Amino acid sequence: MTEADDPANKMTTAWKFPDAPNTACFTTTEVLNGAPVVHVFHDYEGDWQFHGASGATASSSVKIVSLAYMIGSDDLLAPLHDLPYGWRAQWHAGAGNWERFKDHPFPSFAEHGYYLEDAIWLAQYLTDIQPPPAEVREQLAIGSYVKLVFRFAAEDGARADGQCERMWVLVTGIDEEEGWYTGSIENTPQHPAARYGDLIAFHPLHVADLAPQQA
Incomplete structure (x- = not known):
């Protein structure tokens, strides 16, 4: 395949995904051979997966390509730019759109009226949020107090003042x-x-702070 044939170089719309175009993602030989993508997973760790109707996931069929390659190869994938972490989408051919499903147990705005912010992501923009190292967040003990950031707005809604509260859990x-x-x-x-x-x-990614252990 030449550079001119690379789907990543054929995109005509502005890049809207929060992940970089060169983000590695998983797909299958079936999809790369032309089968349409009907199942998309945005794992809670941030990984993307693109599967055809058969859902074949044998190790020999799994391939790694860039996110830009996938989006450039199928215009129908562009609307999934705001698919949150831990969600999946399935193509509904009859309706001609994607149906979205929460694939995790964490709060969502639709169910609870709020969701939990990714503290690691927030730390890129707010200097007063400095999450503990991953090895600490992933080894919390029962009885620990952690600070989480609750956002009382839709996951894909416009951001405004007064939507978030930082609370101890x-x-x-x-x-x-x-x-x-x-x-x-x-x-x-x-x-x-x-x-x-x-x-x-x-999730450990939600932990924005950890209270000091009492002596």
Whole structure:
């Protein structure tokens, strides 16, 4: 394939994905041979997967290409630029659009009236958010207090002042297999969608701060 044939060089619309065009993503031989993409996964760790109707995932069929390559090869993928982490999308041929499904246990605006911000992402823009190192966030003990950032707005909604609250959460459970936690809100929220004592699930990526351990 020549550079001129590379789908990444044929995109005619502005790049809207928050991930860089050269982000590595997973697809299959089936898709690269021309099968349409009907299943898209945006894993909670940020990885993208693009699969055809068969869903073939044998190790011999898995291929790694750039995100720009995939988007440039199929115009129907462009609307998925705002697919949140931990969500998947399935092409609905009859309706001619993508149906989206939450693929994780964490709060979402549609279900709870708020969601949890990715603290690692926020730290790029807010100097007063400095999350602990990954090895600390991934090894929290029950009884620890962590600070999470709650956003009381739609995941893809325009940002405005007053949408977010930073609150302490007490770690009450650990899902070691999946790598996330459960906890209870230890502040009284200003927004009515959440309450003191509410139980939530959260990921190490949500941890914006860790309270010092009491002696």
